[in-house]
Amino acid sequence: AQSVAQPEDQVNVAEGNPLTVKCTYSVSGNPYLFWYVQYPNRGLQFLLKYITGDNLVKGSYGFEAEFNKSQTSFHLKKPSALVSDSALYFCAVRDFWSGGYNKLIFGAGTRLAVHP
Amino acid sequence: GAGVSQSPRYKVAKRGQDVALRCDPISGHVSLFWYQQALGQGPEFLTYFQNEAQLDKSGLPSDRFFAERPEGSVSTLKIQRTQQEDSAVYLCASSPRSLAGDSYEQYFGPGTRLTVT
Structure with missing residues (x-):
């Protein structure tokens, strides 16, 4: 079965420190991977995606993610965290059998708390 | 420009009532998704x-759930005879087009929070 795992329910980091939010996946074929962020009472906002090409993907708001095929991981990173980065982060993978459209399978989410 | 909008933002229904949730996607977006x-x-x-064709309804949890998009723009998700387990946030998303190998990101609305009492 295809799935995405976010092993940490919550990540705590001090402002200015680097942050990592972990994601591992299990899919058939080559994965299409996405990160979304959700602020309270708002919809999900797209951060970045990996389809093919360079393993290091840069996205919005200074976030980046590293695709690692051997470890089946797609961890989200940022060199210097801001308090405003505090939110709920979701990793997602495209369902391989979706027939050409982005039917996404989401992880359970990781709450990021950045402390001043 | 305007993003994806959903209405109502909050809905409280008594068990057994029917509800209808509306989604207005970004203008011109071909693909529209509903998530729970x-x-x-x-x-x-x-x-x-x-567009107006419902190509995949595999995630609908029961035949009480019905979705439509008759003119290929606005979509409505209808839940008949609501049950407590239907309580959730219902998210709508749209994306520009659907092609083989489509990799476009989805634009999400703020969601409708449904509470069934």
Whole structure:
């Protein structure tokens, strides 16, 4: 079965420190991977995606993610965290059998708390 | 420009009532998705439209759930005879087009929080 795992329910980091939010996946074929962020009472906002090409993907708001095929991981990173980065982060993978459209399978989410 | 909008933002229904949730996608977006997000969980796929055609409804949890997009723009998700387990946030998303190998990101609305009492 295809799935995405976010092993940490919550990540705590001090402002200015680097942050990592972990994601591992299990899919058939080559994965299409996405990160979304959700602020309270708002919809999900797209951060970045990996389809093919360079393993290091840069996205919005200074976030980046590293695709690692051997470890089946797609961890989200940022060199210097801001308090405003505090939110709920979701990793997602495209369902391989979706027939050409982005039917996404989401992880359970990781709450990021950045402390001043 | 305007993003994806959903209405109502909050809905309280008594068990057994029917509800209708509306989604206005970004103008011109071909693809439209509905997701259900239970408390503390990630969104789960419900159904997918390409224009007015419902190409995938594999995620609809029961035959009480019905979705339509008759003119290929606005979509409505209807839940008949609501049950407590239907309580969740219902998210709508749209994306520009659907092609083989489509990699476009989805633009999400703010969701409708449904509470069934």
